[in-house]
Amino acid sequence: MRWNWQQNDWPEFRWDARKLVRAEALFAEGAGVVIGASKHLSVEEQSSLSIELMSHEAVDTSAIEGEPLDRDSVQSSIRRHLGLHGDHRRASPAEAGIAEMMVDLYAQAGSPLNEATLFRWHQLITNGRTDLKDIGRYRTHADPMQIVSGPLHTPRVHFEAPPSQDVAKEMGRFWEWLDRSAPNGLAALPPVTRAGLAHLWFESIHPFEDGNGRVGRAISEKILAQGLSSPAITGMAGTLLKHRKTYYAELERAHRELEITDWLLWFAAKALEAQQHTLRQVEFVLEKSRLLGRIGGQLNARQEKALLRMFAAGPQGFLGGMSAANYMTITGAPPATATRDLAALAAMGALRRTGEKKSTRYHLPILPEPLAAVEMADIL
Incomplete structure (x- = not known):
């Protein structure tokens, strides 16, 4: 079997852009609706909603990897990182780390992504880990980087990434493409296509010893925000968690080929679903404000x-x-x-x-x- 990175024309991904035109238009339209609805919220309500969305994203992206976190602890930690009053509940190293990463991600949502930011995110999501050799830097171990399941005596290999000695070179090409494909780049791509491709490409390299999934999803979220005139939270992790089994299956399939139209269509559908969920949360906060305003003084x-x-x-x-x-x-x-x-x-x-x-x-x-x-x- 040859993985995508082992093929002669790697990393020349191919896709039918015509099939993604409608998805890109729907995403841009949906982003406008979310941003417009959010403008009806007070400053306090906007802050509260952002904290809620960040805490859900933090917990959900960790849950995809099988790491359960306490939502209240994560939310309290996010509030502290934002300099807001919290309940001072104790957060585990993992909860504190992912909370700080989410604050960093969304506070700088529209800014360019670089290697230093990526290494910082990795340090944060591996906060408290003592079992890893390479934290805040690319992996260096000599063993094959494989995603496996099943019993130890007959494991099933779902994917094998490039060897550690090639990671720096592969990430160099990734960074060059990210610059070229940026909204103001020489080969700019629309946001959903760019985010879906970046996620797949990053996961194909699998540059870290652990934590690649969480960092990869953060990259997608940041790229979606970069592609909007006014950055908004899409909140992909909750939707990917809901479709976790299919998400892994689609990634595994996409790792085997360079023609990725089906992967990009699937990713686009999930981005639109996540966007709908975020809009629903905005509308919920608006309805909450109206209800409390109507019954104020009666409670x-x-x-x-x-x-x-x-x-x-x-x-x-x-x-x-x-x-x-x-x-x-x-x-x-x-x-x-x-x-x-x-x-x-x-x-x-x-x-x-x-x-x-x-x-x-x-x-x-x-x-x-x-x-x-x-x-x-x-x-x-």
Whole structure:
């Protein structure tokens, strides 16, 4: 078997740009909608939304690699890096590192990417690791760089990257292409095509001892932002996590050839799906602001605390809906008070009631319908 980097014309990737025209147009249109909707948020709401998106991206990109992180700890760490008040909860080295990387990524979203930034990101995502030889630099080990699964005695090799001795040369070509293909470069590419190609190319080189997936997805996110007149967060990691199995399968297939139209179409579909999710979060914050503005002054401290807890669950909603028992746990209210408070919230339109007796649950009245996945056929 010959991997893409072993083929004679590597790294001359080929694709049918005509098939990506609609996807690029939809992405540009969607970015405009997200940016326009965000302008209706207050400065405080914009900051809160950015922190929420960064924390989700940090947790989701780590989850793709099988590393579970605590979202609240990551979010608290992000707030501290931004100089904002936090709850001072303790973050693990991994949580603190990915949080700082996300702040760095989004604070400088529209700026060019360079090797020094890449090495810094690698240092951050490997924060606290003692099992790696090469941190903040390209790998140097002599063993083959392989992605494998299955038992040790009969492993399945999903991909083998170029040997470590070739990484510096390969990354040199990658950096040259990144400059040429930039929005103001000599061979500028539209953002979705450029981000999809950069992700595949970077993953094909696999330049680090570990952490290539997280760094590669950060590169994609940065390139998508660079291609917009006003950089916006696309939030790819959550969508790729949702389609994790297919994501790995599509990457594995693309690693075997240099004709990558199918990979770019799949990546474009996921970028559009992620963009829809981000727009939904913006709209959710707007609806939250309208709802709280309408019922302002009518809430007691318990009701306000419970509502804010439900809003914190985001557009996907409070898992299973709010029950009287949940309300008691969150607010410390006794049973009769919890029942009375919830009934009052429903009466004023702050919550929507479903079920009866022990099955009674309360939901925010602004939760949208679930998002449908965007498929390749939708953008052709």
